[in-house]
Amino acid sequence: xxxxxxxxxxxxxxxxxxxxxxxxxxxxxxxxxxxxxxxxxxxxxxxxxxxxxxxxxxxxxxxxxxxxxxxxxxxxxxxxxxxxxxxxxxxxxxxxxxxxxxxxxxxxx
Numbered sequence: 170x171x172x173x174x175x176x177x178x179x180x181x182x183x184x185x186x187x188x189x190x191x192x193x194x195x196x197x198x199x200x201x202x203x204x205x206x207x208x209x210x211x212x213x214x215x216x217x218x219x220x221x222x223x224x225x226x227x228x229x230x231x232x233x234x235x236x237x238x239x240x241x242x243x244x245x246x247x248x249x250x251x252x253x254x255x256x257x258x259x260x261x262x263x264x265x266x267x268x269x270x271x272x273x274x275x276x277x278x
Contacts, residue, residue, distance in 0.1 A: 183238040184254070184277035185209065186267055192225035195245050203247050204228065208237055209274015216249040222262040234265040234277055 187206040195201035200218040202225065215235065234254045241250045254265040 179278075181238075182236060182278070184234055185237050186232055186271055186273055186275040186277065187213075187235040187237075187251075187253075188273045189228045189231050189233060192223075192228040194220060194225065195247060198245055201245060202228075204253070206233070206235060206251070207273045208235060208251075209272065211274070213237075213250045214248060215251045215253060216244040216247050217253050219253075219255065219262060219264070223264075231264065232267050232271070232273070234267075 185208050187208045189204050190207055190212070191205040192202050195203050195216060198220070200220050202217055202220045202223070204215050204217060206213050206215060236252045236254065237250075239252050241248055243249070256263050256265065
């Protein structure tokens with residue numbers, strides 16, 4: 170288990186529902202995908218190390234949970250403006266998604 174955080178620490182995280190609009194492999198990588206996501210009227214690009222677990226075509230249209238206020242970082246020449254949330258167990262990855270229809274940009278927490 171990780172270090173205990175305060176409610177004030179948790180409140181700093183801005184997690185939102187986002188819809189994946191497109192997905193493509195990052196050139197010359199095995200694990201990375203570039204995703205274009207809609208976070209409630211704002212389109213962003215994020216880079217995620219999920220290519221070994223998901224095909225690009227199965228991701229389009231999925232609603233995922235994204236940490237939106239993470240400092241942007243350039244990964245393999247692509248600016249990543251957020252981080253998707255996923256769980257991993259015994260080498261299998263599962264994206265955190267929503268279980269019913271909800272608008273893009275809805276706040277998580």
